Amino acid sequence: MDHAAAATLPDAHPDHLDTSTGVDSRKLAFWTFIGSECLLFGTLIATYMVYKGASRVPPYPHDTVVNGQAYEGILDIPLTSLSTFILLMSSVAMVLALSAVQRGDRAWGRNWLIITAALGATFLGFQVYEFNHFYHAGLKLSTNLFGATFFTLTGFHGAHVTAGVIYLLTLALLVHRGRIGPEKSITVEIAGLYWHFVDVIWIVIFPLVYLIR
Amino acid sequence: MTSETHEVEHDIHDHPTNRTYILIGIVLTVLTLLEIGGYVLEENGTFAPGTAALVISVLSAAKFILVVMFYMHLKFDSRVFTGVFLFPAALATLAIAALFVLYHVLGQQGNTYKLI
Amino acid sequence: MSTTTHTIPAPAAAPGPAPSETGLWSWITTVDHKRIGIMYGVTAFLFFLIGGLQAVLIRTQLAVPENNFLGADVYNQMFTMHALTMIFLALMPLTSAFFNYIVPLQIGARDVAFPRLNALSYWIYLFGALFLISSWFLRLAPNVGWFAYANLTEPAYSQGVNVDFYVLGLQVLGLASIIASLNFIVTILNLRAPGMRLLRMPVFTWMALVTSVLIVTAMAIFTIAVTQLLFDRFFGTMFFDPSKGGDPVLWQHLFWMFGHPEVYILIVPMLGMVSDVIPTFSRKPLFGYNVVVFSGILIAWLGWGVWSHHQFAVGLGPIAESFFAVSTMLIAIPTGVKVFNFLATMWGGSIRFTTSMLFAVGFILMFTIGGISGVMHSAAPADLQQTDTYFVVAHLHYVFFGGTVLGLWAGMYYWFPKVSGRLLDERLGQIHFWGTMVGMNLTFFPMHFLGLYGMPRRIFTFSADLGFNGMNLLATVGAYLIAISTLVLTWNLVRSWKRGQLAGPNPWGAPTLEWSIPSPPPDYNFLEIPTVRSRMPLWEEDSSKQGGIPHGRAQEGMDTITLGGTRVAEMEFPDEPSLMDPSEAHADHIHLPPPSYWPIILGFGISLLFGALIFRHVTGPLHNLWYLSFVGFVTTLVGIFGFALEPGHDH
Numbered sequence: 001m002d003h004a005a006a007a008t009l010p011d012a013h014p015d016h017l018d019t020s021t022g023v024d025s026r027k028l029a030f031w032t033f034i035g036s037e038c039l040l041f042g043t044l045i046a047t048y049m050v051y052k053g054a055s056r057v058p059p060y061p062h063d064t065v066v067n068g069q070a071y072e073g074i075l076d077i078p079l080t081s082l083s084t085f086i087l088l089m090s091s092v093a094m095v096l097a098l099s100a101v102q103r104g105d106r107a108w109g110r111n112w113l114i115i116t117a118a119l120g121a122t123f124l125g126f127q128v129y130e131f132n133h134f135y136h137a138g139l140k141l142s143t144n145l146f147g148a149t150f151f152t153l154t155g156f157h158g159a160h161v162t163a164g165v166i167y168l169l170t171l172a173l174l175v176h177r178g179r180i181g182p183e184k185s186i187t188v189e190i191a192g193l194y195w196h197f198v199d200v201i202w203i204v205i206f207p208l209v210y211l212i213r
Numbered sequence: 214m215t216s217e218t219h220e221v222e223h224d225i226h227d228h229p230t231n232r233t234y235i236l237i238g239i240v241l242t243v244l245t246l247l248e249i250g251g252y253v254l255e256e257n258g259t260f261a262p263g264t265a266a267l268v269i270s271v272l273s274a275a276k277f278i279l280v281v282m283f284y285m286h287l288k289f290d291s292r293v294f295t296g297v298f299l300f301p302a303a304l305a306t307l308a309i310a311a312l313f314v315l316y317h318v319l320g321q322q323g324n325t326y327k328l329i
Numbered sequence: 330m331s332t333t334t335h336t337i338p339a340p341a342a343a344p345g346p347a348p349s350e351t352g353l354w355s356w357i358t359t360v361d362h363k364r365i366g367i368m369y370g371v372t373a374f375l376f377f378l379i380g381g382l383q384a385v386l387i388r389t390q391l392a393v394p395e396n397n398f399l400g401a402d403v404y405n406q407m408f409t410m411h412a413l414t415m416i417f418l419a420l421m422p423l424t425s426a427f428f429n430y431i432v433p434l435q436i437g438a439r440d441v442a443f444p445r446l447n448a449l450s451y452w453i454y455l456f457g458a459l460f461l462i463s464s465w466f467l468r469l470a471p472n473v474g475w476f477a478y479a480n481l482t483e484p485a486y487s488q489g490v491n492v493d494f495y496v497l498g499l500q501v502l503g504l505a506s507i508i509a510s511l512n513f514i515v516t517i518l519n520l521r522a523p524g525m526r527l528l529r530m531p532v533f534t535w536m537a538l539v540t541s542v543l544i545v546t547a548m549a550i551f552t553i554a555v556t557q558l559l560f561d562r563f564f565g566t567m568f569f570d571p572s573k574g575g576d577p578v579l580w581q582h583l584f585w586m587f588g589h590p591e592v593y594i595l596i597v598p599m600l601g602m603v604s605d606v607i608p609t610f611s612r613k614p615l616f617g618y619n620v621v622v623f624s625g626i627l628i629a630w631l632g633w634g635v636w637s638h639h640q641f642a643v644g645l646g647p648i649a650e651s652f653f654a655v656s657t658m659l660i661a662i663p664t665g666v667k668v669f670n671f672l673a674t675m676w677g678g679s680i681r682f683t684t685s686m687l688f689a690v691g692f693i694l695m696f697t698i699g700g701i702s703g704v705m706h707s708a709a710p711a712d713l714q715q716t717d718t719y720f721v722v723a724h725l726h727y728v729f730f731g732g733t734v735l736g737l738w739a740g741m742y743y744w745f746p747k748v749s750g751r752l753l754d755e756r757l758g759q760i761h762f763w764g765t766m767v768g769m770n771l772t773f774f775p776m777h778f779l780g781l782y783g784m785p786r787r788i789f790t791f792s793a794d795l796g797f798n799g800m801n802l803l804a805t806v807g808a809y810l811i812a813i814s815t816l817v818l819t820w821n822l823v824r825s826w827k828r829g830q831l832a833g834p835n836p837w838g839a840p841t842l843e844w845s846i847p848s849p850p851p852d853y854n855f856l857e858i859p860t861v862r863s864r865m866p867l868w869e870e871d872s873s874k875q876g877g878i879p880h881g882r883a884q885e886g887m888d889t890i891t892l893g894g895t896r897v898a899e900m901e902f903p904d905e906p907s908l909m910d911p912s913e914a915h916a917d918h919i920h921l922p923p924p925s926y927w928p929i930i931l932g933f934g935i936s937l938l939f940g941a942l943i944f945r946h947v948t949g950p951l952h953n954l955w956y957l958s959f960v961g962f963v964t965t966l967v968g969i970f971g972f973a974l975e976p977g978h979d980h
Contacts, residue, residue: 020521023291025442029515031294032545035301036507039549042305043583046312047557047568056574081249087386088245092238095284144289145574152560170970189286196284200277207273211252212266293518301546304633308550314580319646 030190034197041201044156045208048149059137060213069123074137074211076130083126084206087161090119091199098192102185106175109188113148115171116195120165127158141145150209157205167191229283237283241276248272357431360444361852364449366430367748372455373422374822379462380414381815383407388808391801394793405472406491410465412475413495416595417502418458418535420733425454425506426596427740428513428537430748434843435531437522437861439854442515444922445972450509452932457505459500460940464491468969471495474787476584477558479569479577484562490946496559497939503548504935505557510548515539524861528622531841531864532615533740535622536601539629543590544596546633551587554580578643585636593632596728597625599736600667603689606739607671609839610686611678614865617670624663624670631660642711642716650709654925657707664700668693683837684758690738691766695731699724702710702777717787720780726773735765738818745822746836750848751829757821763931764814771807775800794811840865853919923977931968937961 019025058066062073097112131151139147171191174180180187228236248269255265282288287295356364387407390399391952395724399407433441464470472491473481517538520956521530530538557568558580567573568581595801608615615621637645637653645653671693680686702724706712715721738761746752784797791797835844844867938961944954 006432018520020525021291021293021518023293023519025515025519028297028519029443029511031299032511032514035298036511036545036549038298038305038324039299039308039546040553042308043553045305045307047553047579048293049309049313050316050576050579051574054574077249077252081245085242086243088241089238091241091280091284092234096231096895099234122262140565142567145567148473148560148566148568148575152557152566193285200280200285203273203276203280207248207269211248211269213255213262297514300542301549304546307633308586312579315582315645315649319649 012151022196024186027186027190027193030193034193037197037201041153041156041204044149044153046206048209051145051149055146057144059134059139059143059146061146061150061209075132076133077210079126079174080130080210082207083123084202086126087123087199087202090116090123090211091196093119094192094195096187098188101180101188102182104182106160106178106181108182109175110172113168113175113188117165117168117172119160120168120195124158124161124165127154128162131155153209156199160201164191164198164206167194187209229289233283237279241279244272244276244279333438343835357929359507360440360448360922360925360928362429362441362444362447363748363852363854364434365447365848366392366426366428368451368616369422369429369454370426370748372458373419373426374819375802376414376418376458376462377420378815378819379465380411380419380528382814383411383414385808385812387411388480388805389492390789391791392559392805393802394798396789396790399789401789402472403468405787406465406468406470408787409472409474409495410462410470412497413461413471414465414913416475416591417499418462420595420729420737421506422454422458423737424540424595425450425509427533427598427602427737427744428509428541431744431843432513432534432537433516433520434747434846434854435534436517436520436525437842437859438516438520438857439858439919439921441512442520443512445925445928445975446508448645448925448928449932450505450512452929453501453505453508453935456932456936456940457498457501458500460936460943461494464494464498467493476588477580479575479580480571482562482580483570485570485572488946490943492558493562493943493946496555499558500552500555501936503552507548507552510544513537513541514545522855522858522861522978528619529861529864531601531619532604532618532625533598533601536604538598538626539625540594540597543594543629543632547587547590547594550583550593553880553905554583554587557583563942571664578640581640581643582636585639586633589631589636590632592728595627596734596736597629599692599740600625600628601672601800602736602740602743603692604667605741605839605841606685606689606916608865609643609673609743609837610681610683610689611675611682612838613674614840614868615670616673616676618864621667621670624666627663628660628667631656631663635660637639637801638707638709639711641712654707654709658704661700661704668697683742684753684755684762685739685742685837687762688735688742691762692732692735692739695727695766695769696734697728699731702727707744714896715780715899717785719776719786722786723773723776723780726769726776730769730773738762738765741818741822742845743837743839745825746829746832747843747848747850749826749829750832751825751827752832753825753829753834754821755772757817761814761817761821764810764817768807768810768812768814772811773807777802779804792934828926835867838867840868842866853921856919925972925975927968927972927975931972934961934964934966934968938965 021028029209058064058071059074060066060071061075064071064073091110093116097109097116100112101109134147139150141147141151170182171188175188251260251265251268251272254260255262260268281298287298356368359365387404390396390404390407429441429447433439456717469490471477471494473487473495477492477495481487482495516535517530527535545944557566560566561568561570561575567575569575569577571577604615604621634656635653636648638657641650641653671689675690682690702720706715706721706724741760742753779797779800782796784791784795791801832848834847836848837844842859842861843850845859859866940957941955941957941961944952944957
């Protein structure tokens with residue numbers, strides 16, 4: 001806003017929305033929330049990095065030799081690569097869902113939302129399998145620092161995915177009932193922001209935990 | 214007084230099309246495969262451990278940026294969003310980097326952290 | 330005040346009750362930022378009195394050597410709870426009260442961006458605060474210091490529920506402040522009146538924005554640190570347990586990465602308050618507005634890079650220590666800039682020493698002393714001598730009491746008339762001010778010497794032959810004086826709420842928007858949203874005149890705004906007497922959100938979810954009460970859906 005505009009216009013809002021910045025308040029709140037989430041996950045990741053390689057007892061994440069004895073890494077890279085791919089695809093489904101809702105396509109808006117949630121649930125299924133497998137292979141929260149940092153970091157992410165799946169299914173229901181049309185597409189857009197953010201966090205976690213030794 | 218038309222469609226026209234979205238999905242998949250490739254090359258000894266970590270980090274940063282810019286529309290949206298996201302994101306990165314330096318570069322007191 | 334009505338856009342919603350309803354239910358379901366501000370204020374002030382009582386008990390214990398008034402264990406709980414109560418239950422929520430009440434008025438808004446979320450953060454705060462303080466009444470309070478250094482907090486060294494109260498209570502309280510701050514950020518960025526550009530906002534609103542950004546970032550780090558501690562205590566992890574490879578120093582890093590920004594969370598709002606108070610009572614615009622704002626931002630930004638100066642004694646090595654020493658020294662620059670700006674604002678002004686102004690000047694003086702002893706800590710070698718001595722206690726109290734509390738009282742005397750419509754009594758105010766000033770210097774100044782002579786902190790008693798006796802007694806006398814002065818303030822608040830002198834809209838002749846509307850403001854705040862053309866909309870015309878801006882006066886029973894007989898100009902609305910008359914019919918078109926009971930349900934659910942976990946470490950039949958945590962979880966889930974899908978609210 002330049003000074004002249006502010007002085008002459010009775011309404012100095014720069015954009016179509018009735019807010020000072022011209023952006024939707026809910027969306028702004030959500031981006032701020034995402035900013036806060038960055039520090040939540042940032043702290044978990046920082047802790048993981050600090051304690052990387054500090055475990056005193058096996059199981060270790062990757063193949064390791066300690067005092068001449070070889071230990072097999074517990075992480076299953078091919079399996080997690082697959083679940084990573086699935087979460088990535090759910091993000092693609094999410095943008096398609098938003099685009100369908102925005103052009104008023106109720107059926108496909110609903111369908112893509114359900115597909116997104118289903119892909120998310122599949123990712124969670126992989127995680128449940130992985131956690132269960134680790135548990136039986138002797139890795140618990142209380143086993144070593146790898147267990148503590150790994151389960152809290154990925155578990156915290158998994159909790160976000162779970163919340164996201166419920167969130168998306170609720171929206172799918174609302175779209176199906178016609179309560180969210182193009183005029184309210186911002187609701188879906190915000191859910192999309194959440195979902196993509198959860199994906200972005202996994203984009204950071206996957207290489208840090210699984211790929212970088 | 215200009216009436217306020219609430220065009221919800223307002224920011225769609227400069228948004229990417231579904232084609233672009235799918236294209237980016239493919240690019241993201243390829244980048245992920247490259248990341249895994251980096252891991253495999255380190256496993257069989259082609260890459261030194263440091264090299265692999267660097268390559269994988271760069272690839273992952275690229276994926277991060279693609280999703281945030283396109284799927285989360287930051288590239289096409291108001292700069293306000295970029296601000297409220299970038300500041301904490303930068304803080305988080307700095308916090309991770311600072312603790313990494315304190316522990317793994319400056320080698321803090323207390324426990325000695327050697328790769329086992 | 331009684332004939333305005335809400336109109337609710339959604340036909341599905343039940344019609345809202347008349348706005349002036351005053352029953353208990355109307356307070357429980359309110360989403361009005363002014364009522365929530367008052368609730369925050371009253372609750373936090375009561376906790377301030379409890380925190381003060383704790384301080385008095387601590388000083389009584391330390392009055393004479395080898396005293397056994399409290400005993401070692403209760404003393405440990407007492408100093409821990411004094412810090413937790415003051416920081417999390419009193420001072421932060423008191424600033425929150427001012428943010429809630431004043432910020433929307435200063436930017437020309439009818440409410441905050443998310444009124445129900447605002448109510449939610451209050452209820453979470455209230456339940457979390459009751460949970461935490463209950464531990465004190467049960468004599469089961471945290472006893473490890475507010476910093477809760479590992480590995481003392483690990484289950485092996487702190488059995489029982491004391492540390493659990495810390496972990497669970499702060500988890501809940503942190504959530505409340507994050508939610509509140511998200512709301513303030515959006516409110517300040519998005520709900521400004523037309524023409525209220527960022528660099529036209531009152532400095533208090535600016536500092537509210539800066540503080541909120543600090544809270545959403547710093548509190549997030551703390552939330553995770555506390556979660557990790559919770560996992561250590563409840564699920565057998567070893568994040569901070571050195572016997573299993575964890576590093577206690579990591580807790581220190583995470584804690585102070587939050588803790589240092591937290592210090593700024595507690596001081597930056599007051600820097601904003603006095604930036605509004607001083608110009609008003611000096612009849613001069615703030616000297617160097619831009620510089621004051623940007624140095625506020627700089628303080629917050631630099632505040633992120635100094636956390637390890639709390640850990641010099643731990644031995645981080647020369648590189649890290651040099652870095653943190655230099656960054657700490659840098660902070661003195663923007664802080665000093667602000668102090669000089671305050672002084673330059675007063676220079677040549679027509680100063681009127683109301684109680685509010687006295688506290689603002691006291692703030693500058695005392696905070697500067699605290700700042701100077703703070704810079705002394707930045708020298709790592711000297712800090713080794715000062716760490717864990719009373720020197721640090723002196724320093725932090727000059728910042729928290731001399732800065733935060735005096736700043737708060739400046740704001741209290743300044744804005745109380747806006748909230749209640751009545752002035753606080755000036756004579757009692759002067760007694761309060763001088764009692765507080767003399768008391769705080771008697772209490773805290775000797776502590777500098779005590780510290781340098783070697784008296785350690787957190788020790789419940791000392792032997793008679795160490796030479797500490799006289800100064801400890803002096804400090805205790807000072808503490809009692811502060812306590813008496815605070816009672817004078819309490820009496821003043823209670824008495825003036827109903828019987829104080831009527832204030833009128835703008836008793837001080839202040840320049841910012843909140844003074845353009847009646848005191849107390851109607852539910853909808855502004856009948857017409859004003860258009861803003863300058864930083865000091867109510868001073869625009871006067872400032873161009875010869876002879877400066879005249880002081881305002883309280884005008885009994887009058888509704889129009891005048892500054893020494895001159896009507897304020899450029900703002901269309903003060904000319905309209907109808908604006909001051911809320912019974913005008915055209916208040917009907919103003920849409921206010923209907924009340925909602927979901928915030929209290931959701932707030933209760935979240936608090937129960939965490940709070941009930943306390944029974945995990947209780948033996949006996951009470952142990953089973955921890956299953957209430959699941960009830961809390963279900964309540965939270967139901968609450969979220971009820972909240973999100975409630976008709977009549979967009980968000």
